[in-house]
Amino acid sequence: MPDADAHPLLDVLLAGGSRADRLTHLRTLPAREGVTTDWPTWADPALVEAYRTLGVERPWVHQATAATAAWEGHHVALATSTGSGKSLAFWLPALTAIGRTLPPQQRGAVLYLSPTKALAADQLAALERVLAAMPDDAGRDLRVATCDGDTPTEERRWVQDYADAVLTNPDFLHFSLLPNHRRWSRFLRALRYVVVDEGHTYRGVFGAHVSLVLRRLARLVEHYRGGALTFVVASATSAEPAASAARLLGMGPDDVVAITEDASPSGRRTVALWQPPELASFGFSRSGADDVAADGDPWALPDPLDASHSEAEQTAVVTADGAADHPRRSATAEVADLLADLAAHGARTLAFTRSRRGAESVAQTARDHLRPISTELSQRIAAYRGGYLPEERRELEQAIRTGALLGLATTNALELGVDISGLDAVLIAGWPGTRMSLWQQAGRAGRAGAEGLVAFVAREDPLDTYLVTHPEAVFDAPLEATVFDPTNRYVLAPQLCAAAQEVPLRTEDLDRFGDPEQVRMLLDELVEAGALRRRPSGWYWTHAQPAAGMADLRGSGGRPVRVVEAATGRLLGTVDAGSADGQVHDGAVYVHQGTTFVVDHLDLEDRVALVVRRDVDHGTWSREVMTVAIDETAELREREWGPISWGVGPVEVTSQVISFERRRLPDMQVLGTEQLDLPERSLATKAVWWSVPEFVLRAAGLDADVVPGALHAAEHASIGLLPLLATCDRWDLGGVSTELHADTGEATVFVYDAYPGGAGFAERGYELGATWLRATRDAIAACPCDHGCPACVQSPKCGNYNAPLDKAAAVTLLDAVLGHAPTS
Ligand SMILES: [Zn+2]
Ligand SMILES: [Zn+2]
Numbered sequence: 001m002p003d004a005d006a007h008p009l010l011d012v013l014l015a016g017g018s019r020a021d022r023l024t025h026l027r028t029l030p031a032r033e034g035v036t037t038d039w040p041t042w043a044d045p046a047l048v049e050a051y052r053t054l055g056v057e058r059p060w061v062h063q064a065t066a067a068t069a070a071w072e073g074h075h076v077a078l079a080t081s082t083g084s085g086k087s088l089a090f091w092l093p094a095l096t097a098i099g100r101t102l103p104p105q106q107r108g109a110v111l112y113l114s115p116t117k118a119l120a121a122d123q124l125a126a127l128e129r130v131l132a133a134m135p136d137d138a139g140r141d142l143r144v145a146t147c148d149g150d151t152p153t154e155e156r157r158w159v160q161d162y163a164d165a166v167l168t169n170p171d172f173l174h175f176s177l178l179p180n181h182r183r184w185s186r187f188l189r190a191l192r193y194v195v196v197d198e199g200h201t202y203r204g205v206f207g208a209h210v211s212l213v214l215r216r217l218a219r220l221v222e223h224y225r226g227g228a229l230t231f232v233v234a235s236a237t238s239a240e241p242a243a244s245a246a247r248l249l250g251m252g253p254d255d256v257v258a259i260t261e262d263a264s265p266s267g268r269r270t271v272a273l274w275q276p277p278e279l280a281s282f283g284f285s286r287s288g289a290d291d292v293a294a295d296g297d298p299w300a301l302p303d304p305l306d307a308s309h310s311e312a313e314q315t316a317v318v319t320a321d322g323a324a325d326h327p328r329r330s331a332t333a334e335v336a337d338l339l340a341d342l343a344a345h346g347a348r349t350l351a352f353t354r355s356r357r358g359a360e361s362v363a364q365t366a367r368d369h370l371r372p373i374s375t376e377l378s379q380r381i382a383a384y385r386g387g388y389l390p391e392e393r394r395e396l397e398q399a400i401r402t403g404a405l406l407g408l409a410t411t412n413a414l415e416l417g418v419d420i421s422g423l424d425a426v427l428i429a430g431w432p433g434t435r436m437s438l439w440q441q442a443g444r445a446g447r448a449g450a451e452g453l454v455a456f457v458a459r460e461d462p463l464d465t466y467l468v469t470h471p472e473a474v475f476d477a478p479l480e481a482t483v484f485d486p487t488n489r490y491v492l493a494p495q496l497c498a499a500a501q502e503v504p505l506r507t508e509d510l511d512r513f514g515d516p517e518q519v520r521m522l523l524d525e526l527v528e529a530g531a532l533r534r535r536p537s538g539w540y541w542t543h544a545q546p547a548a549g550m551a552d553l554r555g556s557g558g559r560p561v562r563v564v565e566a567a568t569g570r571l572l573g574t575v576d577a578g579s580a581d582g583q584v585h586d587g588a589v590y591v592h593q594g595t596t597f598v599v600d601h602l603d604l605e606d607r608v609a610l611v612v613r614r615d616v617d618h619g620t621w622s623r624e625v626m627t628v629a630i631d632e633t634a635e636l637r638e639r640e641w642g643p644i645s646w647g648v649g650p651v652e653v654t655s656q657v658i659s660f661e662r663r664r665l666p667d668m669q670v671l672g673t674e675q676l677d678l679p680e681r682s683l684a685t686k687a688v689w690w691s692v693p694e695f696v697l698r699a700a701g702l703d704a705d706v707v708p709g710a711l712h713a714a715e716h717a718s719i720g721l722l723p724l725l726a727t728c729d730r731w732d733l734g735g736v737s738t739e740l741h742a743d744t745g746e747a748t749v750f751v752y753d754a755y756p757g758g759a760g761f762a763e764r765g766y767e768l769g770a771t772w773l774r775a776t777r778d779a780i781a782a783c784p785c786d787h788g789c790p791a792c793v794q795s796p797k798c799g800n801y802n803a804p805l806d807k808a809a810a811v812t813l814l815d816a817v818l819g820h821a822p823t824s
Pocket of ligand 1: 783784785786788789791793
């Protein structure tokens with residue numbers, strides 16, 4: 001029970017004690033005193049005066065230390081909390097280095113990179129406030145601008161010819177600035193500082209690409225100027241920021257100075273871990289698909305609408321089968337209640353959700369709760385997400401800052417950049433993926449001298465369940481390191497082609513892109529495949545089309561399929577390439593904003609699914625078969641735990657959607673099955689696997705008939721738990737389990753990276769094998785359900801309708817495997 005010292009708003013969450021059983025843990029994080037220092041003497045006095053005018057009398061120690069290190073030419077990794085003023089730390093040296101009073105030929109230039117266009121625009125707005133505050137109109141001497149894919153040609157010319165500081169994103173660098181470097185030669189010659197903001201977002205395949213894009217940039221600057229660049233990587237508080245920044249920049253960890261000591265003040269924070277009640281005990285009933293949809297998306301991906309349909313449908317199947325013994329209330333419904341209650345008590349609150357639909361749903365539900373109390377109050381709740389117009393977003397940000405709005409339900413669109421902090425409370429509906437994100441979001445609550453309240457509300461998911469019942473995994477585990485692999489050949493090959501097109505690659509360039517021997521081997525392969533041409537002076541790109549077009553930085557796996565209403569030609573939405581076969585095959589039911597359509601024809605060539613508006617009494621569920629083959633020609637890493645074998649390395653995952661079922665809603669009765677004629681898809685990636693010989697299974701009492709269910713359940717739960725150890729999401733992973741695998745000759749569970757070439761997550765699973773499986777085993781065993789539920793062994797994206805699954809046998813299996821794990 002909360003003590004007398006507890007946060008005053010905690011009682012609002014607990015509703016006078018009636019919700020006390022939902023609180024699984026409470027922790028108070030102490031306040032931190034701020035420590036300031038003198039302004040560095042090298043800084044442009046007009047700039048210092050501008051910051052003073054804006055209220056920064058003296059900088060925090062970490063700001064001054066980072067700024068001076070960068071000024072002295074060190075690469076800097078600055079990893080401090082939200083609202084700790086990282087921008088000042090990089091703009092102070094970067095803008096000073098421009099030399100605003102110098103003639104044009106002698107001025108320096110700055111490139112600022114953020115992961116999204118919107119953030120670059122936010123940063124520009126903040127920067128313009130600083131420039132406007134400089135005395136004697138000195139800010140006019142500094143020409144700053146954003147430039148991205150939307151910038152009109154005319155404006156782009158101006159930026160190329162005159163801008164001192166350019167704010168953009170890595171995609172623009174990759175597709176436009178670097179390939180057109182001749183137009184940017186003035187800028188590249190002047191470039192002194194490159195700021196990589198929100199550096200922790202560069203992970204997985206995206207991180208690997210951005211890492212190589214930055215190396216292409218450094219090579220071109222050397223080509224034009226011969227001098228070196230100074231990089232400042234600003235990121236959320238994370239593990240090993242210097243090592244991550246060094247990997248991103250292609251340097252050694254000793255080449256980067258890490259500044260991690262946060263000297264900005266923060267108020268005391270109370271953090272609650274929260275589990276929504278079981279629906280039965282709460283007096284709720286859940287009926288088929290409707291309730292799931294109305295509750296928002298318990299599983300949803302951060303964005304596309306389409307992915308969340310399949311999730312909701314799969315959850316509905318589970319419920320109808322009666323397999324979920326005691327389903328719990330969804331996190332979004334719970335958070336909507338809490339948001340309404342906090343707002344009713346005048347507390348300014350942010351509620352983070354996992355999807356755009358979730359944000360809309362939380363805001364709507366909270367407004368509905370408040371309307372009977374006061375219409376005025378209900379109007380002080382709003383949603384905030386990607387897809388809104390910039391002006392609308394600015395208005396919402398301003399309204400929550402001033403308190404005109406009391407509650408904002410938001411996606412992670414508010415996690416990065418946007419300057420909103422010092423709120424009374426932050427609610428987090430569903431694990432945001434990493435501890436790093438959790439603390440970024442939590443950091444919006446509390447300010448110096450005022451306490452903040454944070455509640456993390458679990459979804460029905462093995463990872464969320466595990467976390468709210470294992471507080472040490474939230475509070476005491478080290479923060480994640482950002483995981484990405486710039487040597488991934490699927491990333492490196494197109495990047496080398498892009499580099500070769502910019503300026504032919506020479507032998508002395510190779511070590512910039514990785515181990516020179518391996519880079520050379522890959523170049524030889526590219527020559528053999530006709531992508532590059534080898535000449536005595538180097539490697540050349542001789543094709544007419546731009547090489548940058550070969551790489552899709554964000555790894556979205558091809559063009560999405562458009563969903564078009566056949567009768568009107570109206571575009572309803574899109575389905576990403578990877579899930580089109582399973583979601584918009586011929587005969588599939590496609591739901592859009594509550595309206596049902598049936599797919600008449602999926603045209604894979606034209607990437608379009610033609611749909612017809614039709615009221616139907618059923619939904620459709622596709623079945624997919626999947627196989628994994630280990631690439632035996634590649635170098636595998638393997639180890640033994642007695643009879644248990646582990647491996648990690650390249651695999652080929654082959655999948656095919658072969659049929660679908662029509663099931664009546666809401667009782668899910670199967671109305672019929674139809675075969676489909678869709679092509680096999682294959683993905684070359686990296687997997688981690690563990691295999692168990694038959695005698696171990698038998699000794700553990702696992703008979704042949706329960707083995708498939710045990711393996712499948714263990715596979716699902718382990719996929720749900722891997723994000724605990726690697727910087728990834730369950731959606732970044734896939735899995736296959738089989739009682740007899742052709743390559744291992746034993747019962748085997750595979751978990752693979754769902755990106756061509758892999759993304760480093762399977763590697764993490766291999767390295768932390770025992771920790772990973774132990775957490776998996778504990779999560780399954782600790783779940784109070786009888787036969788498995790979404791919180792333990794069921795998966796929202798199973799291609800096999802979550803069958804067979806055997807919860808008890810999975811625990812027995814994992815115990816048998818872990819019994820052979822090394823004890824350390
Ligand atoms: Zn369960
Ligand atoms: Zn499955």
